[in-house]
Amino acid sequence: MTRYILNRLALTLPVILGVSILVFSMLHLVPGDPVTAMFIESGGASKEQIEQVRHLLGLDQPLPVQYWNWLVKVTQGNLGESIITKQSVAELIVQNFPSTIQLTVAGLGLAVLLGILLGIIAAIKHNSWIDNVTMVIGTLGVSMPSFWLGLLLIYTFGIQLRWVPITAGSDLRRLALPAIALGFSAAAIIARLVRSSLLEVLQEDYIRTAKAKGVRYPIVVVRHALRNSLIPVVTVVGLQFGGLLSGAVIIESVFARQGIGRLLVGALQARDFPLAQGCVLFVALVYVFVNLVVDLLYAFIDPRIRYE
């Protein structure tokens, strides 16, 4: 197991380095002069201003030196400051991240619960109308734009029924609708996966043995079949976490919620490069870390992987 963990860590390091190079290059890949591009939104700037920002960002130094200086600063937690508000990027991220992670975890939790439940029902009632309805929900779920679902939820439960407040805020009552809008497509994906995985496992010999032994069917499903069918689900949940984390970008805008997503979109609209770089780097690193945890968890659940 230790060797597996070390191997997996060794694979992660180059990815992190690559991500850092790509994020660092963002500014240099901008067609034309990046500093001039930054000022386009605010209606241009004087030559002195441009030179000042260029010096501030260290753009007057050779590229490798710039990258090294940037990397050293980043590892010390210094992501520079926003060009527009002059606030520390790291501080802005720290302020906004809890709200995003709250939304992502709520969306994912909902997706896992709903997905597994629907998947089990569809598999047990295979080829019945319940199965068909579940699968229609599954196909609708992956085809529905999350931001549209969000707007429909606001209209139905916020404006028409007035069950939930639609003003901005991050308390639990205000979390329900964004979490549903964010998690619905993931729930659909998980439901489809649980269904097919469970259907496959239910054909296995050991299930027949359990049934022959006289174990009651619900117990066979939950104790014998579900456990084994959940292995592929763990991987998908890891991948979905990333999807939801970046999907929060849109949902935060729909519900006017505070979060990294809104911070990033604002930075992109204003061409605030240090802030955009900071947000992108941070979200990518969180995702790499979560994937690492999921892979380790995967090896823990399925011993076959450790010995490969």
Add this chain to the structure above:
Amino acid sequence: MASSTLNPAHPLAREAPARRPQSQWVMVFRQLRRNRGALVGLAIIIFMVIVAFAAPLIAPYDPLEQVVADALKPPSPEHLFGTDDVGRDMLSRIIYGGQITLRVGLISVTIAGTIGTLLGIIAGFYGGWLDTLIMRLIDILLAFPGLLLALTIIAILGPGLFNVMIAVGIGGIPSYTRVARGTTLTVRERDYVMSGRVTGCSDLRIMFRYILPNVLPPLIVLATVGVAGAILTAAGLSFLGLGAQPPTPEWGSMLTNGRTYLRQAWWFTMFPGLAVMVTVLAINMFGDGLRDALDPKLRR
């Protein structure tokens, strides 16, 4: 595929029943014809394509024409889908929006599919350091979840519909590379590739003439479903104000406007979103059918 049929002189061919070899695509078509979901999906796609092409003939109004006196009118016989905040006909805007949506989906997937497939075949065919290099680059792209890679590229290129197509296209590359590489790895050991090598074919010829046709089926499924994903992502980026800019009748950006008037005008939000969903749903249904038809394990 001519390269995969047996030479009549081959001993196995002599024992085979005297039946005309069927092209894989004929079998796929037969299989698709039996799948009701895929057929419904295909019918909707064809309908959407026709409507998009015939937009100037079908649309009742000019999609950009503002009639302020008609602002925010609910659906009526004059305006079937109602009007927006500056009195433009929603139905006409949605019909024209179809053109943009289909273009975005197809161009992004072409970018992703072409680059991704080439990289995958090269990685799988040559192996070694080239394979390692390409796959590590793909790993780095995969470290940016979902929308984030597209957002990163928008950060570089700036907002706009064309940049969205490039961003969504680049974001789609990794999946094609992975599938193309995986299939190439199995195909390159086959006898017909070996025979190509023995007869002195160039690497390029082997890759395009022998390997590409065999890696295509799974990639076609990926591309079909990819169009749906690209449409969703692009609509999302336009919704955020990073894609199509006003007054372009793009479905995602129409939703941004609709949100402001959610309380007064439900139709303003309902119809553009419905248009995105129906399009994506139809493509997904067709894609699912295509996958089932191309999977020999499921073929009865």
